[in-house]
Amino acid sequence: MVVKVPTVKLTSGYVMPVVGLGTYARKADPGQFRQGVEWGIELGYRHIDTAAIYKNEEEVGQGISNKIKEGVVTRGELFITTKLWCDRHAEADVLPTLKESLNRLQLDYVDLYLIHWPVSINKNGEDAEVDYLETWKGMESLVKMGLAKSIGVSNFNEEQLGRLLAVANIKPAVNQIEINPTFTQHALVDFCKSHSVVPVAYTPLGLISEARPEFIGKDVIKTDPKLGELAEKYGKTRAQIALRYLVQRGIPVVPKSFTKSRIAENLDIFNFELTDKEMAIVDGYNLDHRCVPGTAWAKLKYFPF
Numbered sequence: 001m002v003v004k005v006p007t008v009k010l011t012s013g014y015v016m017p018v019v020g021l022g023t024y025a026r027k028a029d030p031g032q033f034r035q036g037v038e039w040g041i042e043l044g045y046r047h048i049d050t051a052a053i054y055k056n057e058e059e060v061g062q063g064i065s066n067k068i069k070e071g072v073v074t075r076g077e078l079f080i081t082t083k084l085w086c087d088r089h090a091e092a093d094v095l096p097t098l099k100e101s102l103n104r105l106q107l108d109y110v111d112l113y114l115i116h117w118p119v120s121i122n123k124n125g126e127d128a129e130v131d132y133l134e135t136w137k138g139m140e141s142l143v144k145m146g147l148a149k150s151i152g153v154s155n156f157n158e159e160q161l162g163r164l165l166a167v168a169n170i171k172p173a174v175n176q177i178e179i180n181p182t183f184t185q186h187a188l189v190d191f192c193k194s195h196s197v198v199p200v201a202y203t204p205l206g207l208i209s210e211a212r213p214e215f216i217g218k219d220v221i222k223t224d225p226k227l228g229e230l231a232e233k234y235g236k237t238r239a240q241i242a243l244r245y246l247v248q249r250g251i252p253v254v255p256k257s258f259t260k261s262r263i264a265e266n267l268d269i270f271n272f273e274l275t276d277k278e279m280a281i282v283d284g285y286n287l288d289h290r291c292v293p294g295t296a297w298a299k300l301k302y303f304p305f
């Protein structure tokens with residue numbers, strides 16, 4: 001069954017499907033990236049999320065290209081996101097870096113290009129202290145050239161996003177940040193929405209997929225009977241309840257899976273609706289726990305957390 005996914009309108013005027021396929025994996029065979037993307041497109045994903053640092057743009061691009069060649073989808077139906085890594089923040093580096101990504105992805109343009117983190121580093125991983133306002137000028141020129149339909153940021157905090165919004169000629173269309181039932185991020189989500197920046201949830205499954213040692217026993221989301229009852233009531237899994245909760249908060253999600261059944265499962269969240277009381281139950285799992293704390297960068301000038 002091919003699922004038709006609702007879309008959200010961005011300030012750029014373009015629309016983005018509210019479920020995208022995440023593609024980051026610490027360890028994977030190259031073929032898994034291509035296969036995951038192909039399954040995703042067959043099942044109805046039209047939004048795919050990658051990044052230069054994931055080192056999988058070639059395989060992701062191959063999967064996309066195969067499905068276009070097979071006539072399953074057209075380029076115009078797809079929404080492809082990639083991201084600028086932190087060692088290419090100088091304004092002059094932005095255009096050549098996107099061109100490299102486009103080349104690997106076999107695309108003429110991306111639908112969304114993001115500054116992956118506000119921090120900048122040099123080739124040795126040390127703080128380069130390039131101001132993301134400078135980087136943004138490079139990003140804006142990509143839109144004028146038609147190489148990125150929309151541009152945005154990722155991992156920006158409220159203060160950084162506000163500082164960018166104050167000077168940007170083209171407003172960031174999205175802020176891709178960690179949001180999940182155990183990291184609900186209400187303040188930053190509200191701030192984004194109040195400025196028409198769409199908050200996109202990465203690691204949307206949070207502790208459902210990842211239990212860190214310090215949280216063992218606290219990751220109730222995996223075991224709490226109330227969530228189990230909710231899942232049973234709707235004939236869904238805990239993961240689907242988590243994704244539905246986010247989408248119902250008006251937050252697009254990019255869950256990653258390379259397991260065909262779970263790729264399908266993560267898209268199958270549009271035939272039920274949580275009540276306000278049930279939304280509050282899921283919201284109550286918040287632990288303010290980041291799965292992606294970025295602590296290695298804590299001393300960098302533009303570290304956001």
Ligand SMILES: NC(=O)c1ccc[n+]([C@@H]2O[C@H](COP(=O)([O-])OP(=O)(O)OC[C@H]3O[C@@H](n4cnc5c(N)ncnc54)[C@H](OP(=O)(O)O)[C@@H]3O)[C@@H](O)[C@H]2O)c1
Pocket residue numbers: 021022023024025049050116154155176177201202203204205206208209237239240254255256257258259262263265266292
């Ligand atoms: N902007 C950023 O800085 C940033 C940071 C992190 C992530 N991201 C993006 O966000 C995407 C998603 O985040 P993520 O990969 O960290 O975490 P996630 O999507 O919350 O979780 C992925 C993990 O959950 C498993 N999984 C997937 N669907 C499941 C289901 N229905 N039930 C149970 N387990 C399931 C996957 O395993 P299988 O593959 O084995 O199914 C995988 O191990 C990334 O892939 C990337 O595209 C962006």
